[in-house]
Amino acid sequence: MKDRVEGNIVDVFEREIFEGSVEIENGFITAINRHSTERKDYIMPGFIDAHMHIESSMLTPENFGNVVIREGTVAVVTDPHEIANVMGVGGVDFMVENSRRSPLKTFFTIPSCVPATPFDCSGGVISSEDVEKLAASGRFVGLSEMMDIPGVLSENKEVMDKLDVAKKYRLPIDGHAPLLSGKALATYASRGISTDHESSSLAEVEEKMTLGLKILIREGSAARNYEALKSLIRTHPDIVMFCTDDSHVYELLTIGHIGKLVARSVANGFDLFDVLRIASINPIHHYHLDVGQLRVGDKADFIVVDNTETFDVKEVYIDGVERLHIDPPTVLPVTLNYFNLDKIAVSSLRKAVDQPIKVISLVEGELLTTVDVYSPKIPVENFENDSHEDISKIVYINRYNNGSPQVAFCKGFHLEKGAFASSIAHDSHNIIAVGNSDKDLADAINAVIESKGGLSVCCNGKIDLLPLPVGGIMSDRPAEEVGDAYYKLDAQVKQLGCKLDAPFMTLSFLSLVVIPEIKIGEKGLFSYTDFDWVVQ
Structure with missing residues (x-):
């Protein structure tokens, strides 16, 4: 199947915008041509959420995907540790399988802390043996945020085994280090941790960046760190990514997803190409995602917006297929649950x-x-x-x-x-x-x-x-x-x-x-x- 999309092409790598067309065949970009065109829309790489939990939207992966695609999101990196804490590996399997019902490219990381700490009582457990099996399946792009900081610092065997599995399979390890600093932070980072999304001040991220951590600027429904960290867009566009972490459904429907951060950043005077690098390119490189970057030979994953101020989405292409208008999903009966509690007095x-x-x-x-x-x-x-x-x-x-x-x-x-x-x-x-x-x-x-x-x-x-x-x-x-x-x-x-x-x-x-x-x-x-x- 061949297709041709015309407009102003936004080349993030060469940092230029030019009139032309994108040629698509069998889901791939076969050519990008320069020529005058009557269509004045902008063609650019699709947006990516570099760290989030689908469960926090209160939607199944299928229904979540159908919402954020409308906002120009073509892919997410998601940690299913919420459902893992409820149902263990079975919950993770449900998330992976259900996500396939949506065209959104949903990439999963392996939950590293289920339960989150020895002090928690959850419905499921993800052991180091489980992590090994999940990593060996090839379905995952990273090890989820390592929240057990004491376990890392004390070299707890189970924690170390999980980190070793990630290294064995060359999976990036996400971090979780709120307010951690000094020797403890240096030790934590030295265990192979590659990112942090819990920073709330520039002083905090500067110390983390000196240790090699990439910083995810988080703007979710409860934790909003964009204003405190936005200057990183100008100073460190090569090692910064955008994420929501946790966003509820109403915010996704009314305020938007990663696209809202793109528009906000451009409105704040940040360079368009730096912003798009952060919102699109950096997550692909860090997590080795199978997502196109609007280059010849790439998967045809891109969006068409009507301007570079509000970024109102007109078309979304995923694997070369226009996906903006998706039929409502069929409501399926779901019995996945674990509740064993009587009413209280x-x-x-x-x-x-x-x-x-x-x-x-x-x-x-x-x-x-x-x-x-x-x-x-x-x-x-x-x-x-x-x-x-x-x-x-x-x-x-x-x-x-x-x-x-x-x-x-x-x-x-x-x-x-x-x-x-x-x-x-x-x-x-x-x-x-x-x-x-x-x-x-x-x-x-x-x-x-x-x-x-x-x-x-x-x-x-x-x-x-x-x-x-x-x-x-x-x-x-x-x-x-x-x-x-x-x-x-x-x-x-x-x-x-x-x-x-x-x-x-x-x-x-x-x-x-x-x-x-x-x-x-x-x-x-x-x-x-x-x-x-x-x-x-």
Whole structure:
């Protein structure tokens, strides 16, 4: 099959734009010709997300792919450790197989930390033997972010075995090193780690870059580091990539994907060719992706946009086939899940406070938290909230085995009433909830338990729910349907007083103990600095 696409061709390698046409035959670019043309659209390499978790969109890979293709994304590098924490290797296999139903080029890395730490209780395990089998299959392009920093620094055998497997199969190893510096960072980088997407300041990335790490500028729904790191686009365009890490479905539908960072960067005055190198070329080279770069002999993977300011997408070619307009997927029954938890009693959430306590304090736009201290005016037999001090109750409960909820307190949600809960709770995806009323908290949590996964909001007995039947973290419904339901729940949480941009996404990271500084987990509050449970 032959095809011909005309327009202004954007050559990232020669750093020029010229009129002409791209000749396509059997999925490959056979010629790029220079000639005048009446069509004034721009032909350029397609966008690539260099690190993300499809599961955070709450969509299956098929439905996710059909959304981001419309935004000019032709490929993603995704770490399926969310579903791996729920279902182990079986969950990874599901993601790989389901992704083939979408034309998006979906490249998977092998989850390296399942469970994320020895302190987590997940539904699945990925051992070094599993990593070996997955690497040998040839289906993966890297080893996913190595979050077990203590394991790397102490040369834990299981961790070292996983790193050795990656080196054996020449797979790039992704890093995860928030605020790590000095000798510890140097040791961590020396183990073969090649990237980091957790940096939030220029000082942090400068130290990492001197050790050879490539930096992924992250702009997701909860963690937004673009503004702090954007100057790297000008100073280090050869070793920087764009990523979203975690983006929920409504943001993908309304704000966009990697294309939003391309447009934002050009609007900020950065060089078009540097921006496109970061958004398209660098991930291909780093992960050795089978994606075309708009050169003769390449796979015909490129996009056509109407201008180089807003980059409105008119056509998307993947393997030489125009893919912008895709038929809605057939909704398939999915039984992949693991939920083994009975409903909880309101009384199980009682918590006495009779002395100063440590509190999780949120940092807007970051996954980082800080430690705050709250002192009750008088001892309280069951403390629920202090709305004047912005103190709410936070609850964590294991969904794989019946047990007692862990109850603590947090600051930064600005809730005035009600509660909301989620079975998206990184990385083990147990249930996490925050609220100002024990009754509303219990109702919100029980709604999630009853549906075997989902997001819920409860206030004064009124419950609204977005079911997530696929592993308790994804919907089997089309994107627009999921996005609409998510928007309504998000709006309801904000009606409870919450001022965060993405309250559910923020909540989901408060159980991720590998991010500084204080989180909640299996035994209560966890200190990242001490890498142990908080005693109080």
